[in-house]
Amino acid sequence: MTTFTKLSLTTTLLLSSFMMSGCATGGAGMVGASSNVKYGDAKAAETVTADFGSTDLQSTAETLTQSLLESRYIAKAQQPPKVRLRAVNNLTYEHIDTKAITDKIRIKLLKSGQVRFLADTANLNQVNDERDLTTTATTKTKMKAMTDSDYIITGNVRSIKKANDDMKDVYYNVSMELVDPQSGEILWADEKEIRKVTAKSSVGW
């Protein structure tokens, strides 16, 4: 490290502590002091950026769950059908955690009491391991019951982005389908569309 860099670092440390002492009324880590952390309304509309956010996640889960529960295959079923929720494909321009979408939908559907859920195919091995620990003999019928679902739910998230000198427009389409795994027939499908527009300011830094 050169003398100049050392001098630079020393000056930085001294000046930083000097400046901090003048403006800090309470650090974020100080108990009881006023910090910048506040609790917000988890359901409030989030408009920090045009990216897929919490509001989009909530509204998507709400709309699609409601629509699915109203479909005759669920609403008029004699007993709650066994459903497996597959991963939702992310076909957008963002790294969206699509598992958050499926988790939210699963919770809402389970809470309704109108469907029963089977473990994800990805988690099936873990479930099997757990069974081996508790049950010494697993019959083929029991295994079949664990793997056979009445319906499969699949989905995609797509987006279209457009921009010009004045604005950016992002359109999201979250679609889901209820499929009969035996026949391959699509029994129900619905979508949630979201459009977000951000305008560029005329003059700025």
Next chain:
Amino acid sequence: MANKLKIISFSLLCALQINAASINSDTLRASLSKPQFEQTLTTLCADTSDQDEFWYWLNLARMQQANGDFNSSIGSFQKSFNILDEYESRAKVSLRNVGSLLGSALLSKGAESYYGKGYERTLMHTLNALNYAMLGNFEGASVEMRRMEQRQEFWLSETEEKIKEAAEEKAKAEKEGNNVSTIPSEYSMSAMLEDESVRKLANNYQDPFSYTLSSIISSIAFPSENLGEVSLKRALSLNPDVSKVFVKLPASATAAASAPKVTAKGKKGTPPEAPKSTKMDITVVVLAGEAPAVTIEKIRFPLFNGANYTSIDLPAFTPPINDISVVTIATDKLRLQPPRLLQTNALAYKTLKDELIGELSKAVVRATTKAIIAKQASDNFGAFGGLMASLAMDVGSSMADSGYRNWELLPNSGYLSKFEALQGETFTITMNDRQESFTLPKDKKGVLVLVSYITNDNIRIDHVAY
């Protein structure tokens, strides 16, 4: 009073920080061999003076990728994306952009902040896609490939604006009697810009390597959908050699592999627990060398009215380094020479060629401004004053220009091959005089192999099976 003191102290702090240790372009590119690589990476990580620069994060991301640290590389790429996103979403009339434009038009090319050229903005997503792929996240990789295409839209509109600006600058310069259509004969890049590899390129931002890789990644991430078809068509239209990327195993090879074995007595025996198909898909990506590094070339010429002088400063490139000329892949049944689909040097020269008229117009305006100042100094303080003014401006602009850097560690070449091989087979990759071998797993559908050829003694091979 206290506030004033704080402002002064803060300014001093900033001034000192600007001069904090950083690795210059030449040192960075000369410190990539195996014994130095780790130290260079550590020094670059610790360098805080350039962390608001787009190119800093890109250089770091490539080094981290070549070190097998894919998560850190994703983080560094994200930092560069954030810098570019902020630039792209600036106000229509941005004070920073105006300041930068005025500074580069009147004083020095180095007054501009570097936000990358079209090919760099494309390739940063392509390389980041490889990070996601190497972590087994092919869906994430396909997101990056889509972002790559999205990013090109802004570059196109930015380029359109630059063409308009260049036309205005050219008209202005010609009005003042300056010739901005002829490239100065002393300019070192003149011949390079007319090279056939540059003239053959369709544009300066799309490369067949990225589109072919995009198509392969889509087919791995979403095998049931034909999402990669459009990308592949684009790649083929950019370079017909793309068709050489995909090689199937001869039918006889697979038949031999799965055919019942003949025993010594001539009776057909059953192979022990033979799998239904022993074929697998192998994708080999070789990223080699380092792309040309941007420099500002000064063409100095004396002024007729005394000892003072001025200069035309134009962007130029140092040649690519540590590149390879041929890659050969050999299995028991195949011998392949993957095409060089990524030719970063040609893309860099093409960009320079496309922007040269605008750059020349700006350079002439800068040279004129400097000449006027030198003449005024000469008129007021004599020939020595003129010379001192010329020297001061020369040194000042040279200092500013030294901070004008591009993605110096961007791979210069990209080779791509997708072929079939038998599970458990060993294949070799030969790059120039270096040969590396790789044994395939036995229970997977495919393998993606990433070869990072940084220097002749610093090669890393990573793979991910799916």
